[in-house]
Amino acid sequence: MSEQASYKPGEHPELPPPANVRGITGWVRGNFLSSPFNIILSALSLWFLWWVIPPAVDWFFIDAAYTGADRNECRAKAGGACWAFVGERLQLFTYGFYPAEERWRVNLSFVLLCLALVPVLFDHVPHRKYGLYYAVAFPFIAAWLLIGGFGLTPVPTDKFGGFMLTLIIGVTGIAFSLPIGIVLALGRMSKLPIIHISAVSFIEFIRGVPLITLLFVASTMLNYFLPPGSNFDLLLRVLIMVTLFASGYMAEVIRGGLQAIATGQVEAADALGLKYWSAMRLVVLPQALKISIPGIVNTFIGLYKDTTLVIIIGLLDPLGIGRASVADTKWAGLSTELYVFVALFFFVSCFSMSRYSLYLEGKLETGHKR
Amino acid sequence: MTTQTATQRNAVSRLWNNKEARSVIIQIITLIGILLFFGYMARNAVVNLEALGKGFSFAFLFQPANYDINQTFIEYSSRSPHIRATVIGIMNTLAVAVAGVILATLLGFLLGVMRLSKNYLTAKISYCYIEYVRNVPVLVHILMVHGLLVRALPNPRDALVIGDGVFLSNRGAQVPKPVFEPLFWGVVAVFIAGVIFAWWFRRYAAQLQDRTGRALPVFWVSLGAVVGAPLLVYFILGSPIVWEVPALKGFNFAGGYVLRPEFIALWLALSLYTAAFIGEIVRAGILAVDYGQTEASAALGLSRGRTLNLVVIPQALRVIVPPLTSQYLNLTKNSSLAIAIGYMDIVATIGGISLNQTGREMECMVIVLMLYLSISLAISAFMNWYNKRIKLVER
Numbered sequence: 001m002s003e004q005a006s007y008k009p010g011e012h013p014e015l016p017p018p019a020n021v022r023g024i025t026g027w028v029r030g031n032f033l034s035s036p037f038n039i040i041l042s043a044l045s046l047w048f049l050w051w052v053i054p055p056a057v058d059w060f061f062i063d064a065a066y067t068g069a070d071r072n073e074c075r076a077k078a079g080g081a082c083w084a085f086v087g088e089r090l091q092l093f094t095y096g097f098y099p100a101e102e103r104w105r106v107n108l109s110f111v112l113l114c115l116a117l118v119p120v121l122f123d124h125v126p127h128r129k130y131g132l133y134y135a136v137a138f139p140f141i142a143a144w145l146l147i148g149g150f151g152l153t154p155v156p157t158d159k160f161g162g163f164m165l166t167l168i169i170g171v172t173g174i175a176f177s178l179p180i181g182i183v184l185a186l187g188r189m190s191k192l193p194i195i196h197i198s199a200v201s202f203i204e205f206i207r208g209v210p211l212i213t214l215l216f217v218a219s220t221m222l223n224y225f226l227p228p229g230s231n232f233d234l235l236l237r238v239l240i241m242v243t244l245f246a247s248g249y250m251a252e253v254i255r256g257g258l259q260a261i262a263t264g265q266v267e268a269a270d271a272l273g274l275k276y277w278s279a280m281r282l283v284v285l286p287q288a289l290k291i292s293i294p295g296i297v298n299t300f301i302g303l304y305k306d307t308t309l310v311i312i313i314g315l316l317d318p319l320g321i322g323r324a325s326v327a328d329t330k331w332a333g334l335s336t337e338l339y340v341f342v343a344l345f346f347f348v349s350c351f352s353m354s355r356y357s358l359y360l361e362g363k364l365e366t367g368h369k370r
Numbered sequence: 371m372t373t374q375t376a377t378q379r380n381a382v383s384r385l386w387n388n389k390e391a392r393s394v395i396i397q398i399i400t401l402i403g404i405l406l407f408f409g410y411m412a413r414n415a416v417v418n419l420e421a422l423g424k425g426f427s428f429a430f431l432f433q434p435a436n437y438d439i440n441q442t443f444i445e446y447s448s449r450s451p452h453i454r455a456t457v458i459g460i461m462n463t464l465a466v467a468v469a470g471v472i473l474a475t476l477l478g479f480l481l482g483v484m485r486l487s488k489n490y491l492t493a494k495i496s497y498c499y500i501e502y503v504r505n506v507p508v509l510v511h512i513l514m515v516h517g518l519l520v521r522a523l524p525n526p527r528d529a530l531v532i533g534d535g536v537f538l539s540n541r542g543a544q545v546p547k548p549v550f551e552p553l554f555w556g557v558v559a560v561f562i563a564g565v566i567f568a569w570w571f572r573r574y575a576a577q578l579q580d581r582t583g584r585a586l587p588v589f590w591v592s593l594g595a596v597v598g599a600p601l602l603v604y605f606i607l608g609s610p611i612v613w614e615v616p617a618l619k620g621f622n623f624a625g626g627y628v629l630r631p632e633f634i635a636l637w638l639a640l641s642l643y644t645a646a647f648i649g650e651i652v653r654a655g656i657l658a659v660d661y662g663q664t665e666a667s668a669a670l671g672l673s674r675g676r677t678l679n680l681v682v683i684p685q686a687l688r689v690i691v692p693p694l695t696s697q698y699l700n701l702t703k704n705s706s707l708a709i710a711i712g713y714m715d716i717v718a719t720i721g722g723i724s725l726n727q728t729g730r731e732m733e734c735m736v737i738v739l740m741l742y743l744s745i746s747l748a749i750s751a752f753m754n755w756y757n758k759r760i761k762l763v764e765r
Contacts, residue, residue, distance in 0.1 A: 030488075032491070038489050041492050042492075044492075049491070191393075192393050194400055195400055204750075208743040208746035208750075209739050209743060209746070210707075211703075213738050213739055213742060216717070216721060217735050221732050223418070224418045228418055301504075305505075307507075309509060312709060312710060319510065319513070335513070335517045336517060339514040339517065340514075343506045346506050346510065347505045350505035351501065
């Protein structure tokens with residue numbers, strides 16, 4: 001008989017799994033070579049990576065010029081990217097045309113923004129309640145710091161630009177579109193016909209037209225609807241339009257969450273004697289908002305990306321600054337570097353937002369995972 | 371005195387505590403607020419327009435536009451009226467939207483399936499692509515693709531030749547233009563007859579199966595009627611389409627259709643961008659169908675193909691279609707960014723050059739907003755109809 005027979009039942013020693021299903025060989029076999037089709041896929045993928053990565057690395061790093069006074073100097077040094085361009089214009093990319101001696105105010109606002117974000121984003125912060133009060137006050141403090149007046153030198157808003165402008169539009173939109181969106185969603189779910197119809201028409205109108213047309217409305221015809229002689233700051237008009245636009249989308253996301261809450265929850269709140277707003281605030285909204293987190297963060301990301309559209313009506317966000325710079329003979333034709341740089345900035349911000357939303361979903365998960 | 375005020379106060383508070391009365395009061399207040407707001411704006415608009423000496427009229431639409439449009443599907447010259455420019459804008463928007471929807475859907479399904487692949491590399495490539503594309507603004511994509519395209523493509527003299535009649539250069543893609551001979555309408559007639567026959571055959575087959583349980587090869591018969599028969603007739607009639615192939619004349623091409631680089635850049639950028647979102651939707655849809663469904667249908671003795679057709683795909687589509695339609699809508703709305711690279715869509719024609727030339731901001735913007743609203747509402751109406759059709763029938 002063979003060797004196996006010499007073990008008594010239940011006394012077979014625990015052998016390691018076969019060599020070809022564990023460790024690196026097992027992983028490679030399982031993932032890349034498990035079937036003929038899989039082998040073809042692996043080959044195609046490898047070919048694709050080989051086709052994309054080496055030239056990209058070469059263009060980005062190896063054959064790139066990091067210093068140089070203008071594009072000709074860059075081109076003489078290397079055939080790839082000319083990062084000297086981005087380096088020289090970095091101040092402009094960050095602050096736009098904000099006066100150099102006042103830029104500490106922008107930096108201070110940024111630090112204050114980071115401080116305001118801490119209590120909003122994380123809940124194990126000491127004295128979180130006061131932190132949240134501060135976060136609510138922050139947009140107004142920042143507006144005072146950036147625009148000036150009341151003891152600070154006033155800076156006209158057409159000097160705003162660069163990443164600073166992106167952050168201003170993005171943060172304002174995010175801060176104000178959530179509450180407006182909640183009100184609109186509640187309006188849409190309301191049983192009162194006039195309130196329902198107003199909310200529905202507003203939301204459907206906003207969602208039915210592209211943001212760029214709303215920005216055109218803001219820049220070309222909004223003045224007609226204001227009292228004669230009044231002049232309305234362009235940046236403020238843009239901020240209002242972007243906020244309203246995002247709140248239309250936000251309302252639909254939150255409505256999805258509201259609809260997912262069982263009617264029993266509202267009935268239970270009624271039975272406890274809660275009034276409409278208390279029932280919403282204490283029972284319905286906390287659950288609805290929790291379900292809608294992925295959608296809310298997606299709307300934030302969309303809003304943040306949409307801030308680039310302001311270049312079309314002449315505001316100078318990084319893309320606008322860069323497009324003006326590459327039209328200059330000194331750095332003419334370096335548009336690829338510009339777009340890659342701006343893309344990188346947006347990728348970093350938006351990717352971290354989506355990661356945070358994953359973290360939040362995990363944290364708020366109170367249900368039973370199957 | 372005191373008792374009277376107390377009763378009055380009582381009446382008010384009773385009114386407020388009555389649910390119906392309260393809802394009526396709230397609605398009336400809202401309505402008055404909205405009307406006051408719009409009335410105020412309308413009054414301002416009237417005063418402002420009067421001060422500028424402008425009326426509100428659409429008569430300017432019939433005056434000559436005085437500008438050129440580089441891509442037109444119908445006859446147009448700079449002496450044509452603004453309304454014709456608007457129609458061309460609409461056609462250009464719809465052209466890029468339809469082309470974009472088709473390419474984005476194909477790429478999106480590919481990305482979604484790749485993302486679920488068992489192959490580590492394939493799945494990761496798809497993941498990286500989707501994450502990169504979704505986290506960068508679509509305007510940056512459009513500008514980047516346009517910049518790369520214009521720079522990478524050669525002059526018309528050294529144009530890349532694809533196949534027999536397609537020329538790629540920095541002036542755009544020159545494609546052969548089909549010229550239809552009268553006999554071609556015969557092919558069209560056969561095609562229409564084929565579609566009607568396929569529809570009828572499908573119903574007949576379903577009825578037959580209900581009655582007797584016998585299944586007919588619906589797919590192959592429909593394919594033959596819709597594609598095979600017209601092709602056969604096409605060759606019997608002696609290929610009644612002549613292709614007008616473009617040829618290099620001087621510094622540019624003549625003849626054939628031209629697809630402007632702006633169109634190609636916008637089309638590619640919008641498709642590549644939307645495909646990333648569609649990829650995630652497709653992945654979610656496929657994952658949403660529990661594996662138990664496949665096992666159950668295998669237990670019922672359905673073949674693999676029938677399992678896919680009758681069990682998995684219908685359930686996955688129920689999850690996929692609503693967000694997919696809203697992505698189509700987004701693509702259409704994003705096509706308004708055409709103005710950044712000079713493609714003449716709705717916003718660039720009536721909302722851009724016409725607006726600047728005539729100074730009729732209000733009228734132009736009203737037209738643009740209404741056009742986009744009607745496109746969006748049409749797509750939403752379709753979506754609601756489809757949702758109703760595929761909704762789960764519950765007890």
